[in-house]
Amino acid sequence: MRVSLPQTAVTLMFVGLLGSARWLDAHRVTDRVAPAASDSLARFGFRLTDVAKEVGVDFVHHAPILDSKLENIQAYIGALGASVSVADVNGDGRPDLYVTNSAFDHPNALFVQQSDGHFEDEAARAGVADLNREGSGVSMGSVWADVDNDGDEDLFVYKWGRAQLFRNENVPTGELRFADVTEGAGLERWMNAASAVWLDYDRDGRIDLYVTGYFPERFDLWNLTTTRIMHDSFEFATNGGHNVLWRNLGSDADGVPRFEDVTAAMGADSTRWTMAVAAADLDGDGWPDLYLANDYGPEELLRNVAGRRFELAPVGLGEDSKSGMAVALGDTRNRGRLDVFVTNISKMGFLYQGNNLRLNQVADDGDLPNVADGPIADCGWAWGAQFGDLDHDGWLDLYVVNGFISANRHRDYWYDMSLVAGAAGNVFQDTRNWAPIGDKSLSGYERSRLLRNRGGEGFFDVAAAVGADDLYDGRAVALVDLWNSGALDVVVANQKGPLLVYRNEVDPARDWVEFALRGTRSNRSAIGAEVTLEWATAGQRLRQRQVVDGGSGFSSQNDRRLHFGLGVGAAIERAVVRWPSGLEQVLEAPRVRRLHAVQEPSS
Amino acid sequence: MTTLASEAPAAVAIRPRWRVPTVPAPYVFSSLITLILVVGQRESGIVGGYDRMAAALGTAIVAELVLGRVLRGRFPNVLSAYITGNSVTILTKPAAGILWPYWLGALIAITSKYVLVFRGRHLWNPTNFSFAALLLLAPSSMSLLSHQWGNDVVSWFVLAIGLMVVWRAKLFHISGTYAVAFTLLGVLRAHFTGRDPLTEIAPLTGPMYMLLLFFMLTDPRTVVSTRRGRVVVVLAIALVEFGIRLLPETGFHGLDVLLTGPPIFALAIVGPIALWLELRKTPDVRRAA
Numbered sequence: 077m078r079v080s081l082p083q084t085a086v087t088l089m090f091v092g093l094l095g096s097a098r099w100l101d102a103h104r105v106t107d108r109v110a111p112a113a114s115d116s117l118a119r120f121g122f123r124l125t126d127v128a129k130e131v132g133v134d135f136v137h138h139a140p141i142l143d144s145k146l147e148n149i150q151a152y153i154g155a156l157g158a159s160v161s162v163a164d165v166n167g168d169g170r171p172d173l174y175v176t177n178s179a180f181d182h183p184n185a186l187f188v189q190q191s192d193g194h195f196e197d198e199a200a201r202a203g204v205a206d207l208n209r210e211g212s213g214v215s216m217g218s219v220w221a222d223v224d225n226d227g228d229e230d231l232f233v234y235k236w237g238r239a240q241l242f243r244n245e246n247v248p249t250g251e252l253r254f255a256d257v258t259e260g261a262g263l264e265r266w267m268n269a270a271s272a273v274w275l276d277y278d279r280d281g282r283i284d285l286y287v288t289g290y291f292p293e294r295f296d297l298w299n300l301t302t303t304r305i306m307h308d309s310f311e312f313a314t315n316g317g318h319n320v321l322w323r324n325l326g327s328d329a330d331g332v333p334r335f336e337d338v339t340a341a342m343g344a345d346s347t348r349w350t351m352a353v354a355a356a357d358l359d360g361d362g363w364p365d366l367y368l369a370n371d372y373g374p375e376e377l378l379r380n381v382a383g384r385r386f387e388l389a390p391v392g393l394g395e396d397s398k399s400g401m402a403v404a405l406g407d408t409r410n411r412g413r414l415d416v417f418v419t420n421i422s423k424m425g426f427l428y429q430g431n432n433l434r435l436n437q438v439a440d441d442g443d444l445p446n447v448a449d450g451p452i453a454d455c456g457w458a459w460g461a462q463f464g465d466l467d468h469d470g471w472l473d474l475y476v477v478n479g480f481i482s483a484n485r486h487r488d489y490w491y492d493m494s495l496v497a498g499a500a501g502n503v504f505q506d507t508r509n510w511a512p513i514g515d516k517s518l519s520g521y522e523r524s525r526l527l528r529n530r531g532g533e534g535f536f537d538v539a540a541a542v543g544a545d546d547l548y549d550g551r552a553v554a555l556v557d558l559w560n561s562g563a564l565d566v567v568v569a570n571q572k573g574p575l576l577v578y579r580n581e582v583d584p585a586r587d588w589v590e591f592a593l594r595g596t597r598s599n600r601s602a603i604g605a606e607v608t609l610e611w612a613t614a615g616q617r618l619r620q621r622q623v624v625d626g627g628s629g630f631s632s633q634n635d636r637r638l639h640f641g642l643g644v645g646a647a648i649e650r651a652v653v654r655w656p657s658g659l660e661q662v663l664e665a666p667r668v669r670r671l672h673a674v675q676e677p678s679s
Numbered sequence: 680m681t682t683l684a685s686e687a688p689a690a691v692a693i694r695p696r697w698r699v700p701t702v703p704a705p706y707v708f709s710s711l712i713t714l715i716l717v718v719g720q721r722e723s724g725i726v727g728g729y730d731r732m733a734a735a736l737g738t739a740i741v742a743e744l745v746l747g748r749v750l751r752g753r754f755p756n757v758l759s760a761y762i763t764g765n766s767v768t769i770l771t772k773p774a775a776g777i778l779w780p781y782w783l784g785a786l787i788a789i790t791s792k793y794v795l796v797f798r799g800r801h802l803w804n805p806t807n808f809s810f811a812a813l814l815l816l817a818p819s820s821m822s823l824l825s826h827q828w829g830n831d832v833v834s835w836f837v838l839a840i841g842l843m844v845v846w847r848a849k850l851f852h853i854s855g856t857y858a859v860a861f862t863l864l865g866v867l868r869a870h871f872t873g874r875d876p877l878t879e880i881a882p883l884t885g886p887m888y889m890l891l892l893f894f895m896l897t898d899p900r901t902v903v904s905t906r907r908g909r910v911v912v913v914l915a916i917a918l919v920e921f922g923i924r925l926l927p928e929t930g931f932h933g934l935d936v937l938l939t940g941p942p943i944f945a946l947a948i949v950g951p952i953a954l955w956l957e958l959r960k961t962p963d964v965r966r967a968a
Contacts, residue, residue: 082749083750083793086750086790086793087794090787090790090793093783093786093790094812096783097783097787097812097813097816098816098817100779100817100820101816101817101819101820101821102819104774104777104819395720396727422774422775424818425814425818425822425936425939426822426939427772428772428775428820428821428822429775430774430775431775449775449776450776453774453776454774454775486932487927488927488935491927492874492927494882494938495874495878495879495881495882496878496881498824498881498882498886498887498888499881499882499883499884499885500881500884500885503877503881504881508875509877509878509881510878511872511874511875511878512873512874
């Protein structure tokens with residue numbers, strides 16, 4: 077048989093095409109991870125070391141055990157609840173940690189930092205340990221704010237069950253003690269909540285609260301009468317729990333803060349399966365907006381219209397449906413804008429949703445284009461994430477924890493899940509139709525990602541290289557300068573795993589600065605306040621905006637103090653503080669390498 | 680997928696039982712695909728960006744024109760390539776931020792029609808081959824359609840139109856046989872896996888299987904010629920898929936990649952073998968010409 081030259085050429089081209097597919101695939105994988113390195117301090121300017129046990133943090137999360145009707149996928153449904161939030165609960169200037177447990181009779185922990193840098197669990201003594209009880213549900217996370225503006229940080233714990241608000245009695249008693257004021261505050265309600273955020277949406281100086289429902293609130297997950305409790309679509313489900321906006325009405329005569337449900341009046345509801353929420357002024361109008369990461373559905377930006385109502389912003393989010401797990405806000409390109417990062421799911425061969433990094437152009441053209449690419453897009457089954465300048469180069473890095481269920485390493489549930497995931501919604505809405513998960517893993521044993529910002533031109537994963545090499549099922553991550561060293565440390569809460577505390581050691585030649593804001597006209601915690609820093613380093617002028625955190629990531633809250641890495645030989649030109657009250661305050665040339673305490677001017 | 684049905688223009692002409700103008704099946708199918716794309720993108724962003732559609736469609740059409748001209752001396756009708764491009768657009772779900780699976784998938788699909796040929800017929804449905812190849816060669820970058828469309832009207836709309844099209848094209852015996860075989864084998868599989876039978880047959884209710892039933896399996900260029908032969912082939916495909924879906928029960932993980940697209944690989948394995956067996960018994964049309 078004779079074969080023509082063109083036919084031969086096309087055949088060779090065909091073989092080449094198949095080869096190029098292989099090459100492109102391999103190239104994609106190997107081009108994005110820095111190998112483990114012992115000289116990470118020299119190479120990357122920082123290194124992390126887990127010191128949890130060393131500093132007295134000994135905590136293992138326990139997962140909820142739900143109604144036996146859910147037994148076949150108990151491990152899937154009960155895979156939430158590990159969380160961490162940061163607050164200086166006793167006003168000693170040293171950050172403390174609150175972490176949740178999610179099984180009945182397993183206590184939460186409040187790790188209070190001692191003067192020597194060690195931590196002691198004082199939750200029981202303070203009255204915030206014993207929260208996971210039959211009939212009241214289990215903890216899913218917590219957020220801190222000075223709810224009554226009395227000078228100490230109060231605690232809200234959201235649950236699958238009845239959430240609880242604890243008033244900090246440190247002021248005026250001087251003792252670390254909390255009083256459960258949930259009922260008096262009007263917050264008594266059963267919700268299957270997955271996240272919460274503090275924000276002063278009406279800018280009245282009193283901090284308000286937004287809580288997101290995951291499973292519908294009609295379900296008591298320990299006493300079910302039906303197994304049709306799941307989402308009715310993997311991409312466009314709207315049968316989740318309601319979200320609730322609570323307006324802070326101020327405290328009553330006994331000092332108990334009072335809240336009012338204004339969800340309907342403000343148009344702030346969503347019955348998508350909201351997994352995470354963050355609040356900040358994303359459109360530049362001075363009012364804090366809400367950004368929702370929804371599981372089984374598209375993200376939502378609820379735009380705050382002058383504190384009068386929230387509107388679903390038409391910014392193109394509805395067409396991009398994934399499995400939102402966390403929301404982190406950060407000025408990734410030093411433009412003076414808060415960009416949005418939302419984690420999703422990627423699993424080789426089965427599902428590539430990819431994380432979203434949305435550049436904030438809302439104030440310009442009403443758009444939030446997704447520019448995630450390479451390592452920032454694929455972080456496995458990603459959960460919590462936070463921005464912070466871990467290497468002090470002047471650009472925000474990104475820490476992402478991941479992994480869903482780490483069980484039997486040789487048995488995988490992805491194929492089983494694909495049976496129902498590709499089916500019609502009314503099939504997988506019923507848990508009975510899900511294959512039993514048994515001891516199978518589902519995106520288990522994934523390594524965390526530490527994505528180093530390459531000067532605003534993409535990210536590079538250096539997690540393993542700098543020491544963040546754990547394989548636990550990470551859920552929440554919080555960034556905090558734990559020991560007031562000037563460096564951001566990393567705290568990771570793992571599902572059914574230990575709490576990790578990574579101490580960050582940064583190249584001492586690199587500069588930093590921190591700001592601790594205190595509101596007067598604004599809420600005292602200054603949640604929602606923004607600092608835009610302008611500085612010069614290594615011949616370039618940089619500008620970066622950060623916002624005081626009322627809760628972000630997934631089931632986490634960072635230190636309220638703002639931390640900026642500056643690079644080598646930095647000189648700060650100015651810091652502009654925009655308070656929630658609307659007041660703008662300019663700090664001229666604040667010194668580097670120090671924490672600046674800034675109080676809101678009275679006028 | 681595959682191309683969806685007719686990568687071959689005018690291969691099947693519809694003979695309506697009522698008095699309406701005769702429309703060649705490929706045009707009906709391509710219109711349906713476009714409808715699915717438009718509705719899917721509008722309702723659920725199923726395309727994931729028009730750059731993807733442009734990459735797949737543009738590459739498929741240009742490749743068809745170039746290869747047809749170079750190898751056969753004429754510019755071919757590009758309807759087939761258009762359908763291939765649409766199929767690639769719909770079913771490709773790559774890792775975030777990469778576009779190359781669209782243009783490369785389309786290019787592999789079209790080129791396969793000119794390379795994997797036996798007696799003048801291409802053995803693989805082009806898109807089916809392309810997907811199977813990419814799932815095997817680029818597992819870190821490639822996955823198949825994962826969207827499901829929930830309980831909304833779109834699913835039923837597609838189901839209704841798909842049924843109408845295969846019925847009018849007299850191909851329902853293929854889709855029907857496969858659906859019945861998949862269901863029965865799913866029930867049987869449940870005995871081995873311990874899963875609920877409904878779990879085993881659940882994939883049949885999703886959009887990917889709608890595309891499989893109404894388009895991939897019924898591609899007129901890559902099915903055998905007799906009605907009985909088609910039934911036998913589709914049963915064989917269902918059986919191979921049955922075997923692939925039992926792989927996890929064996930404890931053998933060497934072929935786990937097949938689990939990322941059981942029907943795709945089943946069709947890619949059985950389809951060309953069946954066509955080859957048939958073609959080898961028939962005269963070589965090129966020589967006869």
